[in-house]
Amino acid sequence: ASAQTLMSVPSAVTNNNSSEKLFTPKSELSAEDLKQFEAKKFTIGKIPLKPPPLELINI
Amino acid sequence: QKEGLQVKAEESTMQWYQQLQDAAEQCVAAFSELNNCKDNSEVKKIKTDLQKAATIPVSQISRIAGSQLREVFDKINNLLSGKTVQTGGRSVSVTQHPQGLDFVYYKLAGKFVSQGEEEVSSHRDAAFPIAVVASGIWEMHPRVGDLFLAHLHKKCPYAVPFYPALKEGTSMEEYQKMLGYQVNDSKVEEQDRFLKRMSGLICLYAAIIQVQWPHGNKQGPHPHGLYHGWRWLAQMLNMEPLADVTATLLYDFLEVCGNALMQQYQVQFWKIMLLIRDDYCPRIEAITSSREMGSLTRLRQFLEECLQKKEVPLPKGALQSSFWRS
Amino acid sequence: NIEKTEDEEKEDRAAQSLLNKLIRSNLVDTTNQVEVLQRDPTSPLYSVKSFEELRLKPQLLQGVYAMGFNRPSKIQENALPMMLAEPPQNLIAQSQSGTGKTAAFVLAMLSRVEPGNKYPQCLCLSPTYELALQTGKVIEQMGKFYPELKLAYAVRGNKLERGQKISEQIVIGTPGTVLDWCSKLKFIDPKKIKVFVLDEADVMIATQGHQDQSIRIQRMLPRDCQMLLFSATFEDSVWKFAQKVVPDPNIIKLKREEETLDTIKQYYVLCSNRDEKFQALCNIYGAITIAQAMVFCHTRKTAGWLAAELSKEGHQVALLSGEMMVEQRAAVIERFREGKEKVLVTTNVCARGIDVEQVSVVINFDLPVDKDGNPDNETYLHRIGRTGRFGKRGLAINMVDSKHSMNILNRIQEHFNKKISKLDTDDLDEIEKITN
Numbered sequence: 130a131s132a133q134t135l136m137s138v139p140s141a142v143t144n145n146n147s148s149e150k151l152f153t154p155k156s157e158l159s160a161e162d163l164k165q166f167e168a169k170k171f172t173i174g175k176i177p178l179k180p181p182p183l184e185l186i187n188i
Numbered sequence: 189q190k191e192g193l194q195v196k197a198e199e200s201t202m203q204w205y206q207q208l209q210d211a212a213e214q215c216v217a218a219f220s221e222l223n224n225c226k227d228n229s230e231v232k233k234i235k236t237d238l239q240k241a242a243t244i245p246v247s248q249i250s251r252i253a254g255s256q257l258r259e260v261f262d263k264i265n266n267l268l269s270g271k272t273v274q275t276g277g278r279s280v281s282v283t284q285h286p287q288g289l290d291f292v293y294y295k296l297a298g299k300f301v302s303q304g305e306e307e308v309s310s311h312r313d314a315a316f317p318i319a320v321v322a323s324g325i326w327e328m329h330p331r332v333g334d335l336f337l338a339h340l341h342k343k344c345p346y347a348v349p350f351y352p353a354l355k356e357g358t359s360m361e362e363y364q365k366m367l368g369y370q371v372n373d374s375k376v377e378e379q380d381r382f383l384k385r386m387s388g389l390i391c392l393y394a395a396i397i398q399v400q401w402p403h404g405n406k407q408g409p410h411p412h413g414l415y416h417g418w419r420w421l422a423q424m425l426n427m428e429p430l431a432d433v434t435a436t437l438l439y440d441f442l443e444v445c446g447n448a449l450m451q452q453y454q455v456q457f458w459k460i461m462l463l464i465r466d467d468y469c470p471r472i473e474a475i476t477s478s479r480e481m482g483s484l485t486r487l488r489q490f491l492e493e494c495l496q497k498k499e500v501p502l503p504k505g506a507l508q509s510s511f512w513r514s
Numbered sequence: 515n516i517e518k519t520e521d522e523e524k525e526d527r528a529a530q531s532l533l534n535k536l537i538r539s540n541l542v543d544t545t546n547q548v549e550v551l552q553r554d555p556t557s558p559l560y561s562v563k564s565f566e567e568l569r570l571k572p573q574l575l576q577g578v579y580a581m582g583f584n585r586p587s588k589i590q591e592n593a594l595p596m597m598l599a600e601p602p603q604n605l606i607a608q609s610q611s612g613t614g615k616t617a618a619f620v621l622a623m624l625s626r627v628e629p630g631n632k633y634p635q636c637l638c639l640s641p642t643y644e645l646a647l648q649t650g651k652v653i654e655q656m657g658k659f660y661p662e663l664k665l666a667y668a669v670r671g672n673k674l675e676r677g678q679k680i681s682e683q684i685v686i687g688t689p690g691t692v693l694d695w696c697s698k699l700k701f702i703d704p705k706k707i708k709v710f711v712l713d714e715a716d717v718m719i720a721t722q723g724h725q726d727q728s729i730r731i732q733r734m735l736p737r738d739c740q741m742l743l744f745s746a747t748f749e750d751s752v753w754k755f756a757q758k759v760v761p762d763p764n765i766i767k768l769k770r771e772e773e774t775l776d777t778i779k780q781y782y783v784l785c786s787n788r789d790e791k792f793q794a795l796c797n798i799y800g801a802i803t804i805a806q807a808m809v810f811c812h813t814r815k816t817a818g819w820l821a822a823e824l825s826k827e828g829h830q831v832a833l834l835s836g837e838m839m840v841e842q843r844a845a846v847i848e849r850f851r852e853g854k855e856k857v858l859v860t861t862n863v864c865a866r867g868i869d870v871e872q873v874s875v876v877i878n879f880d881l882p883v884d885k886d887g888n889p890d891n892e893t894y895l896h897r898i899g900r901t902g903r904f905g906k907r908g909l910a911i912n913m914v915d916s917k918h919s920m921n922i923l924n925r926i927q928e929h930f931n932k933k934i935s936k937l938d939t940d941d942l943d944e945i946e947k948i949t950n
């Protein structure tokens with residue numbers, strides 16, 4: 130067996146994604162999503178799939 | 189269609205799901221030779237040993253002691269890192285066959301999922317020790333993570349989440365299987381048992397996204413962290429609910445990772461909680477028969493209590509820091 | 515030492531009942547019909563398919579749902595409307611353990627209690643302290659949304675000041691102590707009791723004195739007190755006792771589900787010695803996901819050896835062995851049920867009577883034989899037989915290590931006329947297939 134087989138291929142799907150962090154920078158949110166985070170309440174059916182920006186977790 | 193809610197999961201969610209399924213299929217194809225080794229007894233021995241070395245430690249995960257969990261972790265990590273490990277008195281290493289590593293990745297990922305299905309469905313507590321080992325292995329060996337998700341999604345589409353739609357030409361039995369029911373000799377499993385299994389799998393997922401292996405050497409970001417807790421919850425709540433299933437799984441999910449989400453997302457999390465109570469629960473109620481209010485009642489009890497106390501309780505069975513000294 | 519004294523047998527019943535409670539986390543499935551005999555056959559017969567139909571107090575409905583229940587069990591469908599009817603009716607109910615009797619009478623007690631009144635209104639008799647504790651836990655869970663509701667245990671060792679009165683609304687205890695509290699010590703005013711429950715009547719009458727004490731307690735209660743009696747079995751002696759303590763009863767019976775081998779997949783593995791059997795067991799673990807397994811050995815020695823070998827391999831093993839006291843056995847079983855240990859290794863003698871229906875895989879490391887070395891079919895059936903509904907797919911694997919044991923296996927197979935297939939444990943793919 131060769132040592133090559135042991136080089137674990139990086140995850141194809143999950144990990145090469147830079148948005149994989151806890152919060153979403155405002156710049157990466159659509160206007161609609163940002164509006165949802167800034168509002169007092171979410172509109173049903175319109176919760177952004179990306180997590181909120183750090184600045185908006187404490188309004 | 190009722191205003192606001194979608195019937196289907198978003199395109200991006202479904203693409204992600206499909207990519208994971210494709211990756212799993214590619215993986216299977218990549219170890220086909222090792223898999224179909226019927227007439228080569230030498231290779232067959234290797235395959236047996238590899239499978240045992242990958243899966244037996246998972247069945248030994250328990251909350252008895254932190255040191256015991258470390259042993260299990262080391263056994264798996266050593267195997268995946270190409271070291272020689274012992275199983276049943278025999279030595280084995282993934283280097284013994286060029287397809288060994290792929291094979292072990294696949295078997296191990298599947299084992300994490302089935303252990304969750306079998307065990308967490310009857311002992312909620314079991315979610316955390318399994319999750320912490322799985323998450324640690326995921327961090328060190330990311331492909332295990334992709335395969336884990338692929339296996340999980342196949343058993344439980346609600347973990348993605350999405351609700352499979354009945355397409356023309358699909359038989360009822362096939363459709364039931366797509367929905368996650370076990371079907372044996374055309375007999376579908378009972379609803380309560382089905383719900384228990386799905387609950388077990390969702391609890392495992394909810395535990396994984398919030399725990400990290402404490403002895404990692406690099407301790408980078410979580411390989412599949414709370415970001416996905418937000419994503420899951422948001423996607424779930426943007427879709428039309430399904431009787432029984434939605435209320436059951438939302439409750440399980442929040443019970444296990446609500447506290448972590450609250451700490452992370454604060455006000456935005458409470459906005460979600462309010463939305464569930466004020467807008468989403470009525471939608472669930474509208475599709476639930478008045479004789480089957482159990483799951484919805486439990487969800488409501490939980491929401492009420494949290495909103496009243498402005499606090500989501502810590503999940504039962506979470507591993508305390510003292511555990512790691514045991 | 516197969517012969518047991520009568521006293522040991524009696525003690526065993528309470529122990530078995532306790533161990534079964536401890537190992538159970540689910541309702542037992544049943545397909546049998548409930549038989550109902552009404553005191554007044556002309557009154558309409560109610561049965562409910564949902565808890566909503568019972569019109570429970572909201573706190574109680576919440577409590578029921580918070581326990582994770584979704585709908586009434588088979589026996590509850592009939593028993594609950596009867597127990598909750600106005601005016602109160604008496605009931606004798608028999609069904610095997612695990613079918614939901616305790617939950618039913620706890621709900622009845624909680625429905626009748628006035629939490630504002632600070633004196634005992636419900637009295638529940640249990641055969642032993644440990645069983646009383648189990649029932650107490652159910653009361654606490656179901657009464658979770660009744661913070662003012664309190665529970666007292668009338669058990670030996672629970673000493674109160676003379677002249678004191680109990681303020682707890684529900685008292686649960688063993689007959690001797692309850693009798694003392696009601697008569698000699700007057701901690702309880704029996705005239706104020708509204709619901710009287712006699713649980714596990716069959717176990718109860720197996721204990722010297724309990725029957726008389728129960729009857730004496732019952733005689734002190736007011737005429738309009740609701741009397742409820744529950745039993746897992748219904749021999750003549752239980753029936754006679756029941757009629758003495760429960761006047762004008764409704765009667766509900768649920769036939770015990772026959773254990774069958776229909777819903778179980780049976781296999782055997784051919785080995786040449788003990789070590790190979792152990793290897794086979796390891797391979798099984800490598801191939802299928804077993805939440806919990808029970809492994810039966812013939813002797814205490816083999817059980818001890820096997821447990822040690824499995825531990826060496828890193829498995830979490832519990833050993834249930836004959837010389838343990840009931841409390842020790844209970845502790846082992848409770849840990850096993852909680853999932854702390856995943857494999858329970860035991861000998862036949864000490865697992866006798868324990869319902870293993872909760873366990874998905876049963877392994878006969880040694881085949882069950884009687885003291886003459888003949889196949890013990892009854893034990894075999896009890897170890898691996900299941901009641902037949904979907905969802906309880908079971909798996910039984912028998913280890914065969916000699917011509918002699920192969921012969922035993924063949925005879926078992928013939929006796930039940932059910933095929934036991936050969937399994938090659940060297941082929942993990944093949945083992946994987948058997949669980950699909």
Ligand SMILES: Nc1ncnc2c1ncn2[C@@H]1O[C@H](COP(=O)(O)OP(=O)(O)O)[C@@H](O)[C@H]1O
Binds near residue numbers: 540
């Ligand atoms: N309606 C129900 N739905 C689901 N589980 C139930 C229900 N009633 C009882 N159980 C559960 O089933 C198990 C057996 O019930 P129990 O009342 O103790 O039975 P028994 O008194 O007949 O032995 C317990 O774990 C209990 O919590």
